[in-house]
Amino acid sequence: MxxxxxxxxxxxxxxxxxxxxxxxxxxxxxxxxxxxxxxxxxxxxxxxxxxxxxxxxxxxxxxxxxxxxxxxxxxxxxxxxxxxxxxxxxxxxxxxxxxxxxxxxxxxxxxxxxxxxxxxxxxxxxxxxxxxxxxIQVSATTTLTDAVMATGFACLRAGKKNNNLVHFNRIVPQLRDIRRCGSAAIDLCYVAAGKVDGFWEMNLNVYDVAAGILMVTEAQGEVTDFTGGPDFPEKGIVAANPVLADILRSQLTS
Missing domain, CATH: 3.30.540.10 (Fructose-1,6-Bisphosphatase, subunit A, domain 1)
Structure with a gap:
């Protein structure tokens, strides 16, 4: 297959x-x-x-x-x-x-x-x-200062008042840089390949992320919801190496 x-x-x-x-x-x-x-x-x-x-x-x-x-x-x-x-x-x-x-x-x-x-x-x-x-394998980056991350704004397209802008404004000033492809599937694959260090987003659907989730986990990365649980993408999605994922989740829940 x-x-x-x-x-x-x-x-x-x-x-x-x-x-x-x-x-x-x-x-x-x-x-x-x-x-x-x-x-x-x-x-x-x-x-x-x-x-x-x-x-x-x-x-x-x-x-x-x-x-x-x-x-x-x-x-x-x-x-x-x-x-x-x-x-x-x-x-x-x-x-x-x-x-x-x-x-x-x-x-x-x-x-x-x-x-x-x-x-x-x-x-x-x-x-x-x-x-x-x-x-491919996820990056070994362990600090926000050294990280290039990706995110998206499906939440804005969906008209959500509780959206990613609050998280974006908090996290991006701490990063080396941010990337915005407009495809969660590509973003997750770029995490898996170490092309970006981490990814988060809200309001995605299963078909947006199903293949990319496997890509990250098979590349030694971690995928969770915003709280560290398994309810992704319904409760948001975070992908990175385990150390950076933990740091990113702390920013998303603070």
Whole structure:
């Protein structure tokens, strides 16, 4: 299934590359005033579902655009066809396809492909994580002063009054720098690869983070909610090496 997943997600990335730049304002739909979806999101998800059902007809699927099907199966593929749709529509490279495979309650496979960047991240439970087939590991940074972190603002897109701005204003002045890709899947993979030292965000969905969570944990990192518990992403999400994750959580709950 690992090889199937890698081949499948690259094909989905090729669809994105072919369609990016071809979209118009008239082709957009809006889930909310700020949360947009393109025809390519739907096209890619339909392609992925068709390929998975053809190979594994008894597996469940949870897609961002189509919802859940075959929910009584032990296996469930969790799909975000384009994480970072705004970047995709605006011709920017920071978007990715994210696919995870869950067996019962455990994520056992994950892949995130950023086609415009040529970066394929993949992970297998208890076997490690890779970027373009090279093993990856979280950074060893243990202080905020030395850290470059990533975050996002799904909370603002959702119109939440309790949002990330308070945390952002407290944490960012203590960091070396901050990055904002607009794709939680990429942010988590960059934590896994040591390209950024930590990540936090609010108001994400399971399909945004499922594959990235496995990437971080298989790269010797830690993923929790804001309080250190397992209720992520519902109660926020924190990802970093264990030492830095503890420091970041203290900032988020102070």
């Amino acid at each position: 690992h090889s199937f997943l890698k081949e499948l997600i690259v094909k989905a990335g090729d669809l994105c590359l072919a369609e990016q730049g071809q979209l118009t304002l008239q082709s957009l739909e809006f889930k909310t005033r700020k949360d947009l979806v393109t025809a390519t999101d739907r096209q890619v998800e339909a392609f992925l579902i068709q390929e998975i059902q053809s190979r594994f007809p008894d597996h469940g699927i949870w897609g961002e655009e189509t919802g859940q099907m075959l929910t009584d199966s032990d296996y469930c593929w969790i799909i975000d066809p384009i994480d970072g749709t705004t970047s995709f529509f605006h011709g920017q490279p920071y978007y990715a396809i994210s696919i995870a495979l869950k067996k019962k309650q455990e994520i056992i496979l994950g892949a995130v492909y950023a086609p415009a960047l040529g970066q394929l991240f993949h992970a297998r439970k208890n076997q490690g994580a890779w970027l373009n087939d090279h093993p």
